[in-house]
Amino acid sequence: MWVLVMFDLPTETKKQKKAATNFRKQIMADGFTMFQFSMYIRHCPSSENAAVHVKRVKSFLPEEGKVGVMCVTDKQFGAIEIFYGRNPTSPDKGPQQLELF
Numbered sequence: 001m002w003v004l005v006m007f008d009l010p011t012e013t014k015k016q017k018k019a020a021t022n023f024r025k026q027i028m029a030d031g032f033t034m035f036q037f038s039m040y041i042r043h044c045p046s047s048e049n050a051a052v053h054v055k056r057v058k059s060f061l062p063e064e065g066k067v068g069v070m071c072v073t074d075k076q077f078g079a080i081e082i083f084y085g086r087n088p089t090s091p092d093k094g095p096q097q098l099e100l101f
Contacts, residue, residue, distance in 0.1 A: 001050045002077045005032060005040045005057055009065035019062040026060040047071070
């Protein structure tokens with residue numbers, strides 16, 4: 001399961017810039033990595049774990065701006081087409097699942 005956080009936060013005043021920076025730092029501290037500007041992703045081993053991180057993101061929300069949170073499966077995320085210019089690349093793979101016997 002992948003959790004995607006997409007946001008468009010105002011940065012016109014000093015207070016808004018600080019709020020936007022704090023939001024970005026908080027989601028990065030929760031394990032999200034930048035996929036594109038204003039779009040961060042995090043791999044979760046289950047939908048229950050994804051729900052925990054979605055709840056955390058909601059607790060970080062700034063007073064202003066738009067934030068979208070979406071969960072997609074590994075299969076859905078694996079079907080993404082990514083391009084750098086006109087050159088296709090493959091998406092990042094999630095962490096390898098450890099098996100205990």
